[in-house]
Amino acid sequence: MSRDYDVIVAGGGLTGLITATTIAKFTKQNKRILVIDRNDEVNPARKNISGWTCGDAVSKRSIDFYSKEVGITYESPELEHKVKGVVAFSPDRETKVSFDGEGYVLNRKLLGLRQVEDAKKLGVEFLFQTESEKLLSDNGYITGVEILDKDKNKKTLTANVVVDATGSASKLRQNLPLANSFMEKQIDRExxxxxxxxxxxxxxxxxxxxxxxxxxxxxxxxxxxxxxxxxxxxxxxxxxxxxxxxxxxxxxxxxxxxxxxxxxxxxxxxxxxxxxxxxxxxxxxxxxxxxxxxxxxxxxxPVRRQNDCMVENGYVIVGDAAWLPRPIDAGGIGPGIFASVIAGKTIANALEAEDYSQNSLWNYNTEYVRNYGYQMASFEILRRFLQIVLNEKISYGMKHFLSADDVEKITSREHPSFDKVNMFNPLMLYKILTHWSLAKELRYTATKSNQLVTHSQNYPESPESFPEWQNKLHLLLNDAYSRFS
Ligand SMILES: Cc1cc2nc3c(=O)[nH]c(=O)nc-3n(C[C@H](O)[C@H](O)[C@H](O)COP(=O)(O)OP(=O)(O)OC[C@H]3O[C@@H](n4cnc5c(N)ncnc54)[C@H](O)[C@@H]3O)c2cc1C
Incomplete structure (x- = not known):
């Protein structure tokens, strides 16, 4: 069936623009790719009326990944300031944990302008000052979006694939008009x-x-x-x-x-x-x-693991709309870059194959979760635990229970194993016994982490095995949720 566009990307923020650019880069024939953003053309990627609200920090690794995969290299002025790493201080500021690894503090406003320029060079079209209101569906497929244009006229635009990159407040995903979808519509806001x-x-x-x-x-x-x-x-x-x-x-x-x-x-x-x-x-x-x-x-x-399923027939979610930020530090730029590139390449393949089914788009789920998203569920549990611990215990734990190996693991974005909190370590016995509940729960998060990481690395290859995989994931999570509620 003929559609207005091959792909519509709703939301021209950080991740929508990377996804659109990647699709344009990897499609062999000229395809029509449209980005719809509610901002005016001189303020692209602005999150809301008060600006491009963000801490702006991103690792060099993420920026380099985009450069290597898509050939687009950000530089000054959008990379505003270079840093050598991140230092986390305990509540008493007596212990610091340095996560070395170069990174940048971005200028998100200038980055948005640069991203639109990059996308346009590859033929991506834009509709600014346009709100994506709701998804259109037909016969189990998402087929387009209803928009409110800059003169407040309602219109419909159709596409073979719709990408939802409208950020953490996505109303498209929340009102997904498909029955029995694997995609979770709501986050637990509390x-x-x-x-x-x-x-x-x-x-x-x-x-x-x-x-x-x-x-x-x-x-x-x-x-x-x-x-x-x-x-x-x-x-x-x-x-x-x-x-x-x-x-x-x-x-x-x-x-x-x-x-x-x-x-x-x-x-x-x-x-x-x-x-x-x-x-x-x-x-x-x-x-x-x-x-x-x-x-x-x-x-x-959003600070939970990514949505358990990020694709439907004709529909893909990325960025904050897919709950990508890391649960432990709310860093969403790095995960957003990795996911947008994978989603973009997967959609480009689907366009070439003229197959827009969930099955055809499934690779985005598998490749992202197995390579990048596999630690997120485990970080979600560590985050839930740390949120209920008071300052004195956090300071004590950082001073006495974190090993050099744990810090290295955190630096490479892995869950610490808290090996120091081991009853068979005579040097640690006094500290463990005097802070027994802290030690016990840290060990619990480490054990739970191993289970969740292993399970996530076995993310299903195709939709058929997804329900069984998701049931097991929720069993693993529910046990931890009730423990730290
Ligand atoms: C205060 C704060 C600090 C943060 N600090 C960091 C940090 O230091 N490092 C880090 O890695 N991450 C950080 N994050 C997270 C990071 O900013 C996000 O993960 C990232 O911006 C997500 O990009 P996105 O493209 O998915 O969404 P967004 O950046 O939110 O972009 C969404 C785009 O869609 C548009 N849009 C929304 N709805 C519609 C609609 N219905 N129709 C049309 N257009 C629409 C928006 O105007 C915007 O242009 C922080 C977040 C916050 C709030």
Whole structure:
């Protein structure tokens, strides 16, 4: 059946633009690929009215992957500042864990402009100031989208494949009009969504203290009083410019306020966090023209494993719409880049084969989960555990229970094995016995992690075996959910 487009990508943010560009790059004949974004053309990829709200940190590995696979290499000015790694501080700031590995702090506003330029060079078409309202379906397939154009007229556009890259608030996936879909429509907002916010500020240098500001490292502060159920961050953009903010889990903010007899909100926590930083003096909103319209914003990030199934007949989800950010640190740019490239190549193959079925698109699920997404369920469990642990125990655990091997594992994005928390280690016996419940639960997360990683690496090759695989996954997860509820 003839369609208006071969592919429609709803949402021209970071991941929608990479997916569209990758499809265009890997289709042999000229195919019509359309990106629909609600922003105007001079503000592409903006998440919401308050800007491109993000911590902006990404590993060099992710940027290099895109360059190697698709031939597009980001550079300055969209790669705004280079860093040597990330340092996470314990609540008492006495222990730091450095995750070395080069990375960048991006300028997301400039990156969006660069991405649109790259996509257009490969023939991708754009409809700006256009809202994707809902998915169209026919005979078990997604066949297009209903849009609201810039003059607020409702229209329908058809395509062989629709990619949903509309971010964490995706209304397309939530209202997926297919019966008996494997794709999960809703996230558990109470447990798996973080509320976050940040500023981009200029400042004068204050006290020299690399636990508070370091031009060479992205700093993370773990602290249940400052950022309950989440963490706070200080990511450098230069020697006098910073991306600074924090994220919380809403229900942990409520219990933290009850515990401390306070009435804080996300905004008051962010403002207090900034004003208490003695390395950042005389701070003010960035006056850099490249930050205009992007200096202050709040938004939400999903922090669970990716959607168990990311494809349907004629339909693919990527980025935050597929819940890709890492559960442990809410980093969604790296996973988003890997997934968008795999999704783009898979869709390009489906176009060549003229087969848009779930079966034909399934490779995206398998390749992404087996190579990148396999640790996410295990990080989801570690995150759920850490969210219920108070500051004193986190500081103690980071000081005494993390081994060099654990840090190396975390650096390479694997789950730590917490081998130090072993009853047969006489040197550790006293520490384990005095912090028994912490030691026991860390061991539990490590054992559970092994099971979840192994299970995820066996993600099914085709849709037929998916229900059985998913049942087992949920059995493994439910046991941990009830333990850490
Ligand atoms: C405060 C904060 C800090 C973060 N820090 C980091 C970090 O330091 N490192 C990291 O790796 N990740 C971080 N993340 C996560 C990261 O920003 C996201 O994972 C990433 O932006 C996801 O890209 P996306 O393209 O999927 O979605 P988005 O960036 O949200 O893009 C979605 C696009 O779709 C458009 N859109 C939405 N709905 C519609 C519609 N109905 N019709 C048309 N267009 C629509 C939007 O306007 C936007 O252009 C952070 C997130 C937040 C909120």
């Amino acid at each position: 447990n798996d969504m973080e509320t976050t916010g940040r500023y981009i500020l200029e400042f004068d240098s204050g006290e020299t203290d690399t636990s508070l500001y370091d031009e060479d490292y992205c700093i993370i502060h773990l602290n249940q009083d400052i950022a309950p159920g989440g963490y706070a961050w200080v990511f450098p953009k230069s020697d006098n410019k910073v991306n600074i903010g924090l994220g919380v889990q809403k229900k942990r903010l409520v219990t933290r306020n009850q515990r401390l007899g306070k009435n804080d909100t996300l905004q008051s926590l962010i403002d207090e966090y900034i004003s208490s930083n003695t390395s950042i003096k005389n701070y003010r909103i960035s006056s850099d023209v490249d930050d205009s319209g992007n200096t202050r914003g709040n938004w939400q990030v």
